[in-house]
Structure formats: C-alpha cells, structure tokens
Amino acid sequence: MKLKSLLSLACLAATLQASAVYPIYFRDSGNIVDNKIVPENGGHMEYPIDENGQPxxxxxxxxxxxxxxYADGGVWLRTQKLTSPCPMEYTILAFEYKTNRQINNLVVFQHEYNNIYIDQAHGPLLLVSDEYQTVYMPIARNAQWGSESDYAKNYFWISTNDANKSEGWALTVKNIRLLTIDEATAECKNQGAAGDVLDAFTLPNTDFSKDFDPEMDGGSDIYVRSGGNPVLQSSNLVKPLPEGCTTFCFDYKLTGNSFAPKVYLHKKPDYSEMTPVPTSEMLEGTPEDEIYEAEWKTIKFDLSKEIDQIGFGSVFGSNHFLWVQCIDLPESSMLWIKNVRWINATQSAIEDVTIEAERPADNRIFNIMGVECKAPLAPGIYIQNGKKFIVK
Known part of the structure; x- marks a missing residue:
C-alpha cells in the first residue's frame, strides 16, 4: 500500500475514533429521469427534488x-456511495425515523455486489409515533464492502416486503449512520433516560386473526382467536432495555369473559430457550354493547425478577422477545390492543393518577407516556391541563 493511502487511512481512523459514527447519506429511489421523478420507475417512492433532480x-x-x-412492484431507497473506507467494526446501521404505518420487515442490500449478502431483519422495526424513533439493525458486513479497494462503489439499498408498503406509506428519515457496537450501546444508554420503550405485536402462528378497526377510538388493531394456541409476540429487542424499564404493558379492550394470559420470555429465535413467568394479571372483559364507549384498560407484567435472573434484553443485539399466550381467550371474544410498551413502573404511572397542576394551566398537550406533543395530533389519547381527551 502506498504511503498516501496509509496516511489517509490513519487520518480516517483518527476521525472515526473521535466521532465513532460513519455518516451515510440518502441518495434517491432510483426513479430520476431527466431531473424528474418517474413514478413507475425504481423504488416507487417519491420525495421533494429541485430543478436538477436532487433531493x-x-x-x-x-x-x-x-x-x-406502483408500490406493489417493490419499494426501496438508496444511499450515496461511500467517500472513504469504512472499517469492518462498523456493523450497526441506524437512522432516526417517523412513519405513518408500522413496518415489520426491512431488507438491507450491500451494493455493488450481485447478492453476495442480504441482511433481512424481521419483527416490528418501524413504529408509529409523533416523536422521532431510532432503528438499529446489526448487519453482517461483506468483507469487501467499504474496503480500500471497493468503497467508492459501495452503498446501501434499503427495501421492505411488508404489506404496509402500499401506496401512501410515508417514511421520514434522517441521520443515517453506521456505528460500532460500543457506540450503539452508548447511544441506547443515553436514550434510556428519555422514557418508555415502544413495542408492537406480531403473530408467530395462525391461531390469532388480526384486523384493523378504524371505528375504535381513531383506529386500533383487533384480534380474534382462530386456533388452539393464540399467541402475541413482541418485537426482537435489539436495543438493551434501559435500567429499571422492566414492566411490559399494553392498553386493551376485551369483550366476553375475563382471563389470565400466560407470559414467556424467549432468548432464542427457535423458541428453544424459554422462561415462563408466573403471573396472575387479568385481561378484564367488557359487555360487547358497551365496548366502543368503554375506557381503555391497561395490563402490566412486572418482569424485573426474571429479567435480572436470565439477563433478558440486557445487551445490545440480543434479539430477545416475549410471548403473551391467550390460551383461555374464548373464540367468541374480541380483543383490541394499542400502546404496547416497556415502562419504568416508578416513572410511568400517568394513567394511574389524577394530574393536578402545580401552576396555572398552560394548555400544553402530552400523550399517555408523558411526552409533550404538538399539533396536528395523531389519533390517540392525550392529556391537557390534567384531563384526558381523545383524538379520532
């Protein structure tokens, strides 16, 4: 290697060591022709451009x-080609985002190679929120991607196979970057003080039927039993749970009889390392003719003991998850669920207390997790001057 190359690598290493972040930049959706977006071309995603076709x-x-x-033909976006070598220890792709639909699948291609490696990540990845969230995706780096010889032709192609990619899915992204595991872990620790950890359910089998009910308080997922083992599965925990954030909960409405779900903590994707959690918490039923007017209820599972014993969700990239098994749910019942989350029970009691202002009302608005929100508000439950209200 020439001296100039060695010097450039040394300078790069010093810069990366100082920042511990390798910046990645949005390029396009592969659909620009003559400085204009052609809807039927490329990744079928549209965005603002200038007269030169630049974002x-x-x-x-x-x-x-x-x-x-044209989104049914596949959707994707591309990042710009690298401008300098990227050391192999940068294995976590991250970005801040807002999305109007939950996305449970992302596929990351490392280009320019002919499918040498495809990293496919599953589970609830992009969650709907008024606030920016951060997604972290560990990737198995191709040995040549970002190398001294190949970096100038390398970039990412980010796609999804999720059904929610259909026309009208809006994704806002910023601060795309590659991190080392140490830097990603440090970021997560800093974020831990910000509040609750949002989560979402997927279905690991076909024994639950899921639909969306737009009439339930502005829209909510509804589940009906359709088989012998109805199970709700949380997302895979890439980020470690913040200290004290050991209570898993969600808001619900249930028709029919009350029942006690069972909870299992999983540390392996093949379900081979499963820890049952003793719990007596109940999902309480409401008469069907009152369900739309009824208040949402919250079920909470204190998992602090089990988390401490088995190290559940304690390290970056663990991919641990849990099951809520509804084996006693009657087939005639309907279950609506929203606001799936991990909370610090000592700091997240907003739904359990009456809020009394210590100063004159200032008309600020907060969501049920205590985060201040600005207009326009997405559908949901909010608190203003100590009183709850619903946006439909």
Whole structure:
C-alpha cells in the first residue's frame, strides 16, 4: 500500500475514533429521469427534488419518502456511495425515523455486489409515533464492502416486503449512520433516560386473526382467536432495555369473559430457550354493547425478577422477545390492543393518577407516556391541563 493511502487511512481512523459514527447519506429511489421523478420507475417512492433532480432536505437534514401507486412492484431507497473506507467494526446501521404505518420487515442490500449478502431483519422495526424513533439493525458486513479497494462503489439499498408498503406509506428519515457496537450501546444508554420503550405485536402462528378497526377510538388493531394456541409476540429487542424499564404493558379492550394470559420470555429465535413467568394479571372483559364507549384498560407484567435472573434484553443485539399466550381467550371474544410498551413502573404511572397542576394551566398537550406533543395530533389519547381527551 502506498504511503498516501496509509496516511489517509490513519487520518480516517483518527476521525472515526473521535466521532465513532460513519455518516451515510440518502441518495434517491432510483426513479430520476431527466431531473424528474418517474413514478413507475425504481423504488416507487417519491420525495421533494429541485430543478436538477436532487433531493430537498428539511432544515434538520430529514427527508420524507412516500410510496406511490406502483408500490406493489417493490419499494426501496438508496444511499450515496461511500467517500472513504469504512472499517469492518462498523456493523450497526441506524437512522432516526417517523412513519405513518408500522413496518415489520426491512431488507438491507450491500451494493455493488450481485447478492453476495442480504441482511433481512424481521419483527416490528418501524413504529408509529409523533416523536422521532431510532432503528438499529446489526448487519453482517461483506468483507469487501467499504474496503480500500471497493468503497467508492459501495452503498446501501434499503427495501421492505411488508404489506404496509402500499401506496401512501410515508417514511421520514434522517441521520443515517453506521456505528460500532460500543457506540450503539452508548447511544441506547443515553436514550434510556428519555422514557418508555415502544413495542408492537406480531403473530408467530395462525391461531390469532388480526384486523384493523378504524371505528375504535381513531383506529386500533383487533384480534380474534382462530386456533388452539393464540399467541402475541413482541418485537426482537435489539436495543438493551434501559435500567429499571422492566414492566411490559399494553392498553386493551376485551369483550366476553375475563382471563389470565400466560407470559414467556424467549432468548432464542427457535423458541428453544424459554422462561415462563408466573403471573396472575387479568385481561378484564367488557359487555360487547358497551365496548366502543368503554375506557381503555391497561395490563402490566412486572418482569424485573426474571429479567435480572436470565439477563433478558440486557445487551445490545440480543434479539430477545416475549410471548403473551391467550390460551383461555374464548373464540367468541374480541380483543383490541394499542400502546404496547416497556415502562419504568416508578416513572410511568400517568394513567394511574389524577394530574393536578402545580401552576396555572398552560394548555400544553402530552400523550399517555408523558411526552409533550404538538399539533396536528395523531389519533390517540392525550392529556391537557390534567384531563384526558381523545383524538379520532
């Protein structure tokens, strides 16, 4: 290797050591022709561009891409080609995002190679929220991707196979970057003080039927038993749970008889390392003719003992998850669920207390997790001056 190359690598190493972040930049959706977006081309995602066909970013560096009518043919976006070598220890792809639909699947291609490696990540990855969230995706780096010889032709192609990619899916992204595991872990620890950890359910089998009920308080997922082992599965925990964030909970409405679900903690994707959690918490039923007017209830599972014993969700990239098994749910019952989350029980009692202002009302609005929200508000339950209200 020439001296110039050695010096450039040394300078790069010093810079990366100082920042511990390798920046990645949005390029396009592969659909620009003559400085204009051609909807039927490329990744079928549209975004603001200037007269030269270049993306227009917000002041904070964010850009919103929205799928069009051709999205059934596949959707994807591309990042810019690298401008310098990327050391192999940078194995965590991350970015901040907002999405109007939950996305349970992302596929990361490391280009330019002919499918040498495809990293496919499953589970609830992109969650709907008024606030920016961060997604972290560990990737198995191809040996040549980002190398001294190949970096100038290397970039990421981020796609999804999720059904929610259909026309109208809007994704806002910013601060795309590669991190080392140490840096990603440090970021997660800093984020831990911000509040609760959002989660979402997927279905590991076909014994639950899931639909979306737009009439339930602005829209909510509804589940009906359709087999012998109805199970709700949480997302895989890539980020470690913040200290004290050991209570898993969700809001619900249930028709029919009350029952006690069973909870299992999983440390292996093949379900071979499963820890049952003793619990007596009940999902309480409501008469069917009162269900739409009824208040949402919250079920909470204190998992602090089991988490401490088996190290559940304690390290970055663990991919641990849990099951809520509803074996005693009657087939005639309907179960609505929203606001799946991990909370610090000592700091997240907003739904359990009456809020009394210690100062004159200031009309600020908070969601049920205590995060201040700005208009326009997404559908959900909010608190203003100590009183709850619903946006439909």
């Amino acid at each position: 227009i970013f917000d002041e904070d560096g964010a850009i919103t891409v929205t799928t069009n009518a």
